[in-house]
Amino acid sequence: MKTLTIIGAGISGLICGIYAQRSGFQTIILEKAGNPGGISTSWKRKGYTFEGGIHWLIGAKKGVPLNDIWTETGALRDNNPVFFKDPIYTLMDGDVQLDLHRDLRTLAKFAPEDRIPLAIMRFHVWCFTFFHSPVQDIGGLRVRHPRKFSLMEFIKMGPAVLLTPWLMSFSARTYIKRFRNPHLRRLLEAVVDPEINALSLIYTLSSFTSGDSGYPEGGSLRMAQNMADTFVSLGGQILYRNPALELSQDGVRTADGTLKSDAVVISMDARTAIDKLFNPRLEAPWATRMRRKLRTAQCMFIALGIRADLAGRPRCMQIIPKETLHAGGLEFGALTVNNYSRDTEYAPEGCTVLTCILAGPSYGFWKNAREQGRYRELKQKTTDDFIRILEQTLPEISGKVEVTDMATPLTYERYCDTHEGSYMSEWRPWHFCANAPIRIRKGLYFTGQRTAFSGGLPVAAETGRRTAQTLCKDFDAEFISL
Ligand SMILES: Cc1cc2nc3c(=O)[nH]c(=O)nc-3n(C[C@H](O)[C@H](O)[C@H](O)COP(=O)(O)OP(=O)(O)OC[C@H]3O[C@@H](n4cnc5c(N)ncnc54)[C@H](O)[C@@H]3O)c2cc1C
Known part of the structure; x- marks a missing residue:
């Protein structure tokens, strides 16, 4: 049995750990904090619970590829059924109250002067209804339950793929400016940060209207705890309040000594890791680019x-x-x-x-x-x-x-320990985030929010699975998802 150390029990580290453990790696996760979930967390204060993480979970709809990850890793169970808000947002502007419902047609009644741009927006949103976060098997890997990707699925994603470069070329604010009604504009500004690209706005709206985006009861902490329980039930070990201090040829140094393993996955923020974890500091070309180009969302x-x-x-x-x-x-x-x-x-x-x-x-x-x-x-x-x-x-x-x-x-x-205290990378128009690669060499990998743009739970999930697959391929292990 090969041994694996994962640095960080955030969502990505947990997902990678669950798949790796299931695929035959004896896995230890080192976690700096006292509980699982990383930045996706909630906490208690004097009888109140403050949800500081999940506001919407993409992949909530049964049958979409991302939902398979949430169910295979035990993130979504009977104890946290997903609730779908409707209305999603309600504008409260003086005496005006305006709801953004899952059915976007209701907006035309409020703003008849914007009937045409609203119809165009509904078309754009509809195009993304069949667009799923890519969850594929990497090539050259033995997979027990291979993912099937039909030609029809690919064809259905066509319109969204064609729209993507255009929507990436300007901001959500520019998109929203096409509406004349000021209340409608203010309501739509609630959906995403208006400075990021219009693709994020349309994709997010589409995930609401198609029923792919919901809120799991019990929020971030229950979902993360469910995943930590899955990992431990498979024989994995999480060492809380046990930060990795340094990564060297000898292994991962902690306050208790050096942990040696066949492979290491870094799931803590890669931007922090390249400066703080590596001794000497990592100087690969992608790391230099990341230091220069990364824009963080705070x-x-x-x-x-x-x-x-x-x-x-x-x-x-x-x-x-x-x-x-x-x-x-x-x-x-x-x-x-x-x-x-x-x-x-x-x-x-x-x-x-x-x-x-x-x-x-x-x-x-x-x-x-x-x-x-x-x-x-x-x-x-x-x-x-x-x-x-x-x-x-x-x-x-x-x-x-x-x-x-x-x-x-x-x-x-x-x-x-996220870079500049950020929770993902910022995705401005025509800005390509400077990401870390999944694989540095055999035995050393990254996963999580800085390995694919722009971040958030879908990226944590997809990269967690992809890193586990890369690891399996390197060590000639069969990837077992369930
Ligand atoms: C207020 C807020 C709301 C959000 N809402 C949503 C939402 O509604 N939907 C959505 O999709 N996303 C949302 N996000 C973003 C999402 O939570 C994050 O993008 C995602 O959780 C990142 O996961 P990760 O596993 O990649 O990284 P992280 O959560 O950063 O996990 C890294 C882990 O590594 C640990 N670590 C760091 N250094 C060390 C070390 N030296 N040794 C050991 N462990 C270490 C950290 O403690 C952490 O547990 C929100 C974020 C915030 C802050």
Whole structure:
């Protein structure tokens, strides 16, 4: 039996570990943090649970290739059925309330002046209905249950493939500008960061409308725990609070000594690894390109535990406040707020959790704040401003906020050591992310968010499986998926 060490028990590391263990590798995962899931996580504060990871899971639809990965790895089970939100987002702009339903035809009733661009958008979204994240078997590998990819499947993906280069060439904001109705524009800006390419907007909308994108009950932590349980039940071992300190010819150095194995998979952020893990620092051409070209997607995350029931409010609100929120050196004229009042596990009876992701490059701001000794003070001010601004739209929360928490890119950096505290790579128009290769040489591999653009759970899943296949091929092992 060959031995394998995986660095990181994030989603990608767990998936790689499960397939490798099933395919005959004796696997140990070293994890820096105290629980599985990496950046896809939730946590408890005084009786409230704050979901800081999964907001939508692509591959939720049975029969699509990505769903096979979620089921084969035990990520989706009976204990976390997937819930499909509808409406997906609700714009709250003064007196105007507008829903984005899974059925996009409803938008034309609200904005008849945009009937034609809406019909074109529905066509673009429809083209992507048959487009699936590529989950293929690599060539030259023995696979017990080979994936079948029919010609018909390929033909159905044709329209999406033809549209892709065009949609990649401009931003979601440019796409949204074709609509005349300002409320419709603001609603669509909730779907993805408007600065990234229009492909992300159309692909995401398509995953909603086709029923491929949902929310597994129990959120990030239950899903990650399910996967960790699968891995351990197969005989794998996870060593929590046990970071890899250095990778050298001798093996992986930890605080307890050096771990030797036939192969090592690096599932921690590859951009961090090339500078911190390798001794000497990795100087391959792709690593140099990555250092120069990588643009990271960063965010702040604010969570509130509220002594009030907000079940009468929409699940996901795109709030246009009267006042702009200044946070992390950025300005926010819209706040996308998730309301967990209908999810009974998140808050005590009669109480509610609200969360908000504030996307944008704020790492430098918070690093500066820490150096000046103002980090806590500025975090508190941001949270206070956020609550004050939110109260203008949701007056029922006034004086009822009893627990608050805020994560900045420095928080993600501290817990998961992701580069600039980011959670994926940024995918701007015509920007190709500088990725790490899956295979460095026989016995040394990467997996996870920096090995394919642009990141997120689909990339973590697909690369986790692909790395396990590459490993099997190198060691002449049969790949066993189930
Ligand atoms: C607020 C937020 C919301 C998100 N929402 C979504 C969503 O709705 N849908 C979606 O698809 N994606 C979402 N994402 C992105 C998604 O969570 C990530 O892209 C994905 O989880 C990355 O997984 P990974 O396994 O590649 O990397 P990571 O999660 O970074 O895993 C790497 C692991 O390595 C560990 N590690 C680091 N250094 C070491 C070391 N030296 N030794 C040992 N272990 C180490 C880390 O602790 C971590 O567990 C969201 C992210 C955030 C922050």
